[in-house]
Amino acid sequence: MVHEQVHKHLHINSYGSYLRRRFGCRVSKVNVDGGFTCPNRDGTKGTGGCIYCDNASFSPDATKPVIPIEQQMAEGMAWHRKRLGSKKFIIYFQKFTNTYAPVKKLRELYSRALDHPDVIGISVGTRPDALGDDALALLTELARTRYVCVELGLQSMDDAILAWMNRGHGLADYLKTVERVADRGIDICTHLIYGFPGETRASFLKTAELISRLPIDSLKIHQLHAVRGTRLAELYQQGQYRPISLQEYISTVCDFLERIPAHVAIQRLYGSAPLDLLVAPGWGLKNNQMWYTVVNELVRRGTWQGCRLTVDNLRVSNL
16 A cells, blocks of 8 residues: 555655645755865875765855855755745755864854745755764754754665775764664655665665664665766776666666655655766766656556565664
């Protein structure tokens, strides 16, 4: 039986419909750049960053740290109002590690974002190994009266793959941080990537089993893709990285969604990059096209998010 949270046309619990149910209107996320760096770049955890990472490939031109966040917010909100008719907004601190700073700076930036009357909350992208107790206490305080989402980049549950990508943390760091964040009134979003060399469909689907047992509220999933200027692009040029096919990605993502609980909202199903930066794979799809390609495959199958989930897969406690 299709769960009430699964959109009858989309066959998934989309983040947009989740927000509309929760807040009663169209809500959009607006990206801002708070001027953060990353412990995997400055030498604290490592240098060079993750093998695939180039923030310019997934951030709007209007989000730059030299531009005050109020201006970034205004431009982003105007765009979403015109394009989607959005009424309220979540400010998304996206680039690099957005809890990696003194708590005084975090409080100032988060508060400036929340001061706008049309902003209902914030979403904070960070690493499992970079959420200190003081930052978590601040987010817990804010979550008492506002929407707060912590976005944790896991990418893979395989420690060997995490080491290959120069991630700088392991699965244990992620699990510990989820446990620390749970039951604080904070939404948890997890980021995952499919298509790493040596990764199989079966191993990726094991991640669905893991997510099903954790207090995760939403997911972002995208394909591994190489953008210009990254180590991954170099490996592609050297023939050491071969992207998966579009057909393989669509099929596996649908298998994955069928094993994810219906209450988990799906924020993203595709990673796109400007054509002048993208190296591979060249699938030629925009975000909304990929979204409906996945949806159409679920419709063709006659399946939906969570339809293959068994009682044994569901968590019985927070962890």
